[in-house]
Amino acid sequence: MKRHHQVLIIGAGPAGSAAAHTLARGGVDVALVDKARFPRDKLCGGLLTLRCRKVYRSIFDAPWEEVIGHVSTGVKFLHGGRVLNEVRGASQLFFTRRLNFDHFLLEQAVARGAVTYLGAAIVDLDLSVKSCRLDSGLEIGFDALIGADGVNSLVAKCLFGRSFDPERVAFALEMEVDPARSAARVDDPEIHFGLARWGYAWVFPKKDTLTVGIGGLLARNPDLKTTFRRFHLERFGVEAQGRIRGHHLPFGDYRSIPGRGNVLLCGDAAGLVEPITGEGIAFALHSGRLAAEALIEAGAGAVALAGYRARYREIAADFDHARRLRYLLFPDLSERLFLKALHGAKSLPRKHLELMADEIGYGEYFRYLLASAARHPGRLFHLLARRGQ
Numbered sequence: 001m002k003r004h005h006q007v008l009i010i011g012a013g014p015a016g017s018a019a020a021h022t023l024a025r026g027g028v029d030v031a032l033v034d035k036a037r038f039p040r041d042k043l044c045g046g047l048l049t050l051r052c053r054k055v056y057r058s059i060f061d062a063p064w065e066e067v068i069g070h071v072s073t074g075v076k077f078l079h080g081g082r083v084l085n086e087v088r089g090a091s092q093l094f095f096t097r098r099l100n101f102d103h104f105l106l107e108q109a110v111a112r113g114a115v116t117y118l119g120a121a122i123v124d125l126d127l128s129v130k131s132c133r134l135d136s137g138l139e140i141g142f143d144a145l146i147g148a149d150g151v152n153s154l155v156a157k158c159l160f161g162r163s164f165d166p167e168r169v170a171f172a173l174e175m176e177v178d179p180a181r182s183a184a185r186v187d188d189p190e191i192h193f194g195l196a197r198w199g200y201a202w203v204f205p206k207k208d209t210l211t212v213g214i215g216g217l218l219a220r221n222p223d224l225k226t227t228f229r230r231f232h233l234e235r236f237g238v239e240a241q242g243r244i245r246g247h248h249l250p251f252g253d254y255r256s257i258p259g260r261g262n263v264l265l266c267g268d269a270a271g272l273v274e275p276i277t278g279e280g281i282a283f284a285l286h287s288g289r290l291a292a293e294a295l296i297e298a299g300a301g302a303v304a305l306a307g308y309r310a311r312y313r314e315i316a317a318d319f320d321h322a323r324r325l326r327y328l329l330f331p332d333l334s335e336r337l338f339l340k341a342l343h344g345a346k347s348l349p350r351k352h353l354e355l356m357a358d359e360i361g362y363g364e365y366f367r368y369l370l371a372s373a374a375r376h377p378g379r380l381f382h383l384l385a386r387r388g389q
């Protein structure tokens with residue numbers, strides 16, 4: 001049996017559903033394939049920023065409040081169990097469960113007319129004849145393909161030989177913790193520095209659970225699980241009980257050329273996880289929309305990659321700034337200086353939250369940090385000297 005669609009999307013996460021919704025609204029015959037049945041969970045902190053809400057609203061129609069379990073307007077930054085800084089009354093941070101959020105997006109894409117093949121893994125993909133085979137045996141042909149199949153992307157592997165660079169990928173661990181475990185009520189997210197190298201640990205409040213996690217560059221954190229257990233013990237006073245789950249995340253190692261011809265990569269498949277905060281959902285939605293718009297603009301038969309690359313530059317420019325910023329935040333010496341600067345500072349954490357809310361751009365934030373460092377030339381010298389770490 002063989003089916004055919006103008007556009008086939010592999011992966012029905014945020015990137016896939018954003019692309020499907022945009023294409024279906026544009027009158028394109030589009031289908032989504034996902035190996036999972038929905039609602040399905042995805043390992044994730046579930047933090048959504050105002051940046052994410054802005055992108056969400058540019059794609060979907062339904063208000064997202066029904067899938068938001070908690071809203072916070074503050075953040076705590078900690079080091080060694082000590083609060084370095086606490087921001088209150090800042091821009092909103094939203095917390096969701098991916099089980100609900102991704103299903104909510106998918107339902108909207110389906111309501112717009114996207115066809116779905118769920119619980120169906122792609123077992124064979126032949127880009128030369130524009131066809132794939134599902135584990136059910138069904139074959140699907142396509143004119144254009146969107147790879148929105150996450151960090152272990154089969155589409156990226158078919159195009160470039162591998163899904164991600166193991167030297168540059170990050171790894172994260174998470175588990176759900178009963179809020180009763182915490183001595184004090186957790187209303188605001190906590191960011192813990194000094195545990196993961198080139199990364200951080202977090203405690204995110206949800207409706208009826210705390211999502212506790214740690215993540216950082218895999219190559220620099222060979223024993224992340226032990227660090228996670230130590231963190232849990234220090235933070236909650238008891239050993240971690242229950243399943244600690246792990247997942248790769250691309251963490252800024254994005255593809256400069258996100259596809260080939262009419263095969264386009266979006267979201268984690270394109271490496272679009274922000275290299276400082278680890279935020280990925282906003283960029284998955286954004287890139288999904290941009291890929292769909294490029295395909296619509298190109299029309300039947302024409303190659304869409306050039307149009308996608310032109311749009312994608314906007315995200316790439318932000319990621320390039322953020323990748324440079326990492327050298328001001330993550331290497332040992334600069335991390336120490338950053339934490340010192342963060343301790344009790346008024347404007348630094350607020351600027352960071354403004355960045356996450358898309359109220360200021362990455363370029364502006366980069367210039368702000370450089371100007372702050374330049375006020376201490378000795379420190380700046382050390383930073384620049386060690387930039388190549």
Ligand SMILES: Cc1cc2nc3c(=O)[nH]c(=O)nc-3n(C[C@H](O)[C@H](O)[C@H](O)COP(=O)(O)OP(=O)(O)OC[C@H]3O[C@@H](n4cnc5c(N)ncnc54)[C@H](O)[C@@H]3O)c2cc1C
Nearest residue numbers: 011013014015035044045046047122150172267268280281
């Ligand atoms: C521990 C952790 C915490 C995170 N916390 C946050 C956070 O708080 N906020 C944030 O913004 N980002 C966070 N991220 C990043 C975020 O989860 C990702 O960036 C986001 O999920 C990317 O969306 P996507 O649509 O590209 O891919 P995904 O959400 O991974 O979706 C890919 C889909 O493709 C399907 N698929 C894969 N292969 C196949 C195949 N061969 N056949 C069929 N289907 C297939 C999968 O089943 C899946 O449904 C976190 C990541 C991790 C690992």
